[in-house]
Amino acid sequence: MKARVHITLKNGVLDPQGKAIQHALGALGFSGVEDVRQGKYIELDLLESDPTAIRENVEEMCKKLLSNMVIENYTIDIE
Amino acid sequence: MKARVHITLKNGVLDPQGKAIQHALGALGFSGVEDVRQGKYIELDLLESDPTAIRENVEEMCKKLLSNMVIENYTIDIE
Amino acid sequence: MKTAVVTFPASNCDRDMFDALEKITGTKPYAIWHQDTEMPDVDLIALPGGFSFGDYLRCGAMAARSPAMELVMAHANRGGNVIGICNGFQVLTEMGLLPGVLMRNRSLKFVCKNVNLKVENNTSTFTNAYQRNQNIEIPVAHHDGNYFAAPNVLKKLESNKQVAFRYVDDNNEPTEGANPNGSQNNIAGITNKAGNILGMMPHPERFIEEVQGGTDGRGFFESIINSLK
Amino acid sequence: MTNSNWNNKVTITKEMVKEHGLSDGEHKLMIKILGRAPTLTELGIFSVMWSEHCSYKSSKLHLKTLPTKAPWVIHGPGENAGVIDIGDNQAAIFKMESHNHPSYIEPYQGAATGVGGILRDVFTMGARPIANMNALRFGSPKHHKTRHLLSGVVEGIGGYGNCVGVPTVGGETNFHPSYNGNILVNAMTVGLADQDKIFLSAAAGVGNPVIYVGSKTGRDGIHGATMASAEFTEDSEEKRPTVQVGDPFTEKLLIEACLELMSTDMVVAIQDMGAAGLTSSSVEMASGGGVGFALNLDMVPQREQGMTPYEMMLSESQERMLVVLKPDRIEEAKAIFVKWDLDFAVIGEITAKGNLTLSFKGEIVADIPTQPLADNSPEYDRPWVKTEPPETIDLKNITVPDNLGETMLTMLGSAALSSRAWIWQQYDNQVMADTIQMPGGDAAVVRVHNTEKALAISTDCTPRYCFADPVEGAKQAVAETWRNITAVGATPMAITDCLNFGNPERPDIMGQFVGAIQGIKEACTVLNYPVISGNVSLYNETNGIGIHPTPAIGGVGLLKDSSKMVNIAPKREGDVIILIGQSKGHISCSQYLSIIEESEEGPPPPVNLNLEKKNGNFVRRHILAGNITACHDISDGGLFIALAEMAMASKKGIDVVLNEGDIPLFAYGFGEDQARYIISTSSSLADIILDAAVKSRVKAEKIGIVRGDSLDIKDCFTLKVTDLLDAHMSWMPNYMSIEA
């Protein structure tokens, strides 16, 4: 099965990448872009097929490796 | 309104980050991870409120800047 | 020889390139700002290394869409010479002037060290001052130098002899261990098919005086001078 | 606490004062200075200005005793960074600073913002940064957090320094269990300016505009403790992380924009917003110039909605500066910042009344006399007890190793002595194309652009020594930088220090601090090597146990003719190896003892400063005369390790015959006696040097010849240089390849 993980910066944490993208879009002539935030998107293919087990497992992966809990949040979707 | 853009690597394109994550997960004792792909997730806050106009606009942004069409695909979701 | 160096926000090898060109060609390059809309008539445009726009989003992506890049594109399309070193190489691929992309290093880490390169051919505008198959030493310093192209593209690069430099070991062999970033076929630098555009990850401009650790970078600039004679 | 329910005039309770870290006495003093009770914003301002970090309240008394003057010192401590004269109207500007606690919480961002902060301290004075250094201390390699912290810190330093395009040219890295819960990340920047273009922070000129430039202000780094008061936080916002995120891209733009601004004559004063952000920068600028600042906080560029004055004044958002401009130059200055895509806002003006007056939405939210705030900051003479140096250990009580070759490989391949290439290869060492000595040698050497001159830089401290004897340990740290700089041929000029200690309220820790200051003072005095800037980081402890005292020293020297520089690699087969200095086999407190015997017993090697000077000056004279082809000072691991490092650097073998007398070989080889160097010279010049040494009363003896492909120490061991390299190079990559 597939798990999809979104990792985003916590509220209030500066996002230099998002800021730079917003700026670049403006320079390219796109108007009305109020805010841009950039995060990571990770797709995992897993052997496991029980969604509850997957969620638990991926939750653990997020905590241990995929996300930086000090500044990031994560959400997990299971296919 | 918000637009959410996912940018992923095309099939067959090397993904060093995904590979490294997969490897690290294995080393951390997570088994059964068959594949990992890392992409980008971009959230845009837009002044525009018409979904069709937004889609068109964001599509344009993806082509012009947000994705590299040689190696990446994108998908757009509108809130 | 008349040259120009383009500076983007957070270019940081622009001065090094400027100095190297001035020292070797004897003429001060023109300084071009990424927002400039005019390009003097020059023999060579150089896109320097650094972290244009912080390397945010993708390395070179935002720089490739700067106003001055339209001038670079026009110059290249007229057959004018263009070089992109490190970040400049990334910009050239983002502009589509060179095929492929530079992905994150295999180690995922920034790598700064001196590497050995094999000069694959010495007939190009950028390599004629070297011997063919010469083993030269030049520094690399990058986070995203892992060259990737689709199999058919790679094949064409090889058959057209567009690979200018390859990472090799002391025995001039393109081994895994000699590859600092995971590049396909150990590619360190390539040219376009017409041979007027070159991109490379190593920094020849850092190796032009003995005190810098070596002078193998000079040949690169001398080649360009030769080819304009 | 958004500004809808923000109440600046809330009654300040004793609990709130305490939560802000102010004592009863400090509370009273605050009321006396204001002539009334403080507002909430004022309480916040006092608390950060009088924090240990900003006020140096525990350390000031002792710091005053350090030697800070020499004819070549242009600005000593007190400015953003120290300034020395390097001739031709040029100046070197440098400082070292700690970012320990943030790096433990979030290693990447903590270290990255540490680099950003020290860069700003240097370019705010008008200098272009030309080199970065980093002095790092981690816990035991066995500790479960060490890998994660090491990898994050190194990535953060590289991530920031590489992007701004300043080469990271050296540093030092130690592991010790005392840092398990409290790592040290000390970053140093060296910059270059013209002497007539040095900018200071003291504001002047009533009516002159006060300008804010750089990034917008967010709620970054506002201290959790000072914020957490149920009484004045009604809404339950998501608990915000207090971690600051660095934006090296913006920093690079800020460097270019500020240097462009400073190349004009528009700037009256300029100051980076470092710790305590807008508060400390405005108070320092105003009090330093004996003027007042009236700021309208509504004008501060803000990244987040609903920021309160309290938050704006305490925010530690990165990449921001405060500038006082000459009148009528605003548009001209603004154009520069617009070009570089940076925020530019006029947020106030200079007033004659010496107050920091803050308005927000038409209301005065703070009005503090700055002079008393800055000058009357508390100063404590904290009780301290002297650290009694331990007894020398008897050599007879140490097991003699039966295979010195194996011992040698164990040491070379240990966490303590192995190569740091895994670290420095992640740093761009060469950007700016002026690095002429890379990491791996004694001092890093960076050319002064377009001149013959070069600066040599080294950071050093051996915490093991400082723990055993803070006075000798600190002396040794100063002496080691002096030696490292000498070993490349440069003349040591001045130091910066970064004094990392535990809780100063504990007399034993305060005793370590006082001892270290004493040692630095003695060393700097004798070596004529003044302290021109520095930083104090206290309360480095976990669960009541302090770190090893770590007075990290960053030294800078000048090489007038950079073509005279030498490195540690012998050049030619047949060159003669000469040992300079007296070897007594001081094995107490040595790296040998620590690695092989897992003991840190005994006193550190005593430092004879006059001998250091005599031997060092001798070595430098001969380097500059062109008589020496390679030079290495002897430090951690002693003579054998230094010889191995030279052999590895040149990939050439060395045949050595020792004259150890009645000192056991292992002690002779691994002892850490000070004031020693190994030099190599061509065989034709060896006698000239040896004769000169006799005349100068410097102990010098020929001990070997560059030859073959092994380090061969007669009656001791023969080890192939490739085997030395294997041992030396593999520890860190292997260690780091294991996932935490």
Ligand SMILES: Nc1ncnc2c1ncn2[C@@H]1O[C@H](COP(=O)(O)OP(=O)(O)O)[C@@H](O)[C@H]1O
């Ligand atoms: N964190 C680091 N960053 C860059 N270089 C480092 C770091 N740690 C150590 N080095 C380099 O490794 C070499 C050996 O360091 P060290 O053993 O402390 O030298 P020394 O004993 O001469 O002071 C030096 O060139 C030093 O600059």
Ligand SMILES: [Mg+2]
């Ligand atoms: Mg040394």
